[in-house]
Amino acid sequence: MTSSNCETVIRSSFESFGDLELKRKAYLVPQKGTQEPLALNAPQLIVGRGNDVDYRVVDLQASRHHVKLLAVYNRYYVQDLGSANGTFLNGYRVENERLAHGDLLLIGSSMFRFEMGEDLDADYLKKLNLDTVTALAEAVDKKDPYTASHSKAVSKVAARLAGAMQLPPAVIERVQLAGRLHDIGKIGVPDAVLRKNGRLDDDEFALIRRHPIDGEAILAPLAFLSDLLPAVRQHHERFDGTGYPDGLKGHETSLDARIVQVADTYHAMTSRRPYRDVQSLDFVQDQFTKSAGTQLDPEIVTVFLTLLPSLYSQPS
Ligand SMILES: [Fe+2]
Numbered sequence: 001m002t003s004s005n006c007e008t009v010i011r012s013s014f015e016s017f018g019d020l021e022l023k024r025k026a027y028l029v030p031q032k033g034t035q036e037p038l039a040l041n042a043p044q045l046i047v048g049r050g051n052d053v054d055y056r057v058v059d060l061q062a063s064r065h066h067v068k069l070l071a072v073y074n075r076y077y078v079q080d081l082g083s084a085n086g087t088f089l090n091g092y093r094v095e096n097e098r099l100a101h102g103d104l105l106l107i108g109s110s111m112f113r114f115e116m117g118e119d120l121d122a123d124y125l126k127k128l129n130l131d132t133v134t135a136l137a138e139a140v141d142k143k144d145p146y147t148a149s150h151s152k153a154v155s156k157v158a159a160r161l162a163g164a165m166q167l168p169p170a171v172i173e174r175v176q177l178a179g180r181l182h183d184i185g186k187i188g189v190p191d192a193v194l195r196k197n198g199r200l201d202d203d204e205f206a207l208i209r210r211h212p213i214d215g216e217a218i219l220a221p222l223a224f225l226s227d228l229l230p231a232v233r234q235h236h237e238r239f240d241g242t243g244y245p246d247g248l249k250g251h252e253t254s255l256d257a258r259i260v261q262v263a264d265t266y267h268a269m270t271s272r273r274p275y276r277d278v279q280s281l282d283f284v285q286d287q288f289t290k291s292a293g294t295q296l297d298p299e300i301v302t303v304f305l306t307l308l309p310s311l312y313s314q315p316s
Pocket residue numbers: 182183211235236
């Protein structure tokens with residue numbers, strides 16, 4: 001599969017999420033008094049009290065409902081719930097109407113202006129990002145039955161390692177996502193090569209070695225994942241400078257990539273393969289000790305070795 005074909009695959013997986021218009025926050029801004037604008041998280045109900053309105057979101061079973069606000073992405077609707085004194089939009093009594101930025105909404109005796117905020121809904125964006133990341137990573141994991149949960153396991157180990165290194169929560173979260181996406185470029189490697197049990201020939205190995213660069217190219221257009229690009233491109237560099245694609249040495253490789261390398265190596269070493277048994281804890285400890293300073297960052301390996309017994313006793 002070529003790089004542009006890869007992008008087509010990724011884009012079609014994005015399309016399965018439907019409308020990707022970023023959700024903006026919406027508010028009802030009271031036109032009198034000192035009340036704070038009411039941020040709308042639809043669907044919600046606004047309860048009328050006599051001739052007034054209480055700005056609380058209430059239980060769907062509560063009595064004296066006046067209006068209901070509904071949202072589908074950035075489209076908001078108002079629905080009058082059979083109130084005694086009616087709901088008016090820009091002076092006209094309405095039952096069901098779509099709201100537009102700037103509309104004046106009279107609920108009981110309270111007048112509001114409906115406003116679409118400039119701020120994006122952070123929780124919604126975060127969920128969208130995570131859903132997207134998960135779908136991309138699943139697509140890669142599915143290509144190789146023997147590494148079916150590889151990216152999930154690497155993500156988990158990388159996050160635990162970053163935690164043990166006492167890195168800030170934002171870095172732990174970033175490393176966790178990088179672990180999930182580090183092999184995304186493998187979506188462009190033919191299944192016959194990825195699943196081959198025997199020795200790879202030079203051409204096949206060259207295809208495998210492209211995946212960090214292809215991964216970076218696939219994710220580069222997605223601005224919200226830009227922080228992950230160094231880890232994706234650099235996860236096959238080696239501490240002694242003999243890795244690929246750029247032959248970076250020591251701390252020339254990003255911290256995120258050096259953490260993902262350790263987690264990736266651990267899972268590759270401990271996952272069950274058709275051609276070998278699971279490695280013993282002693283063997284794994286020994287291999288990590290040997291690779292400190294050659295393949296892997298020795299300081300990170302030191303922390304990792306303290307985690308290793310508990311990781312090994314809870315295989316993913
Ligand atoms: Fe990789």
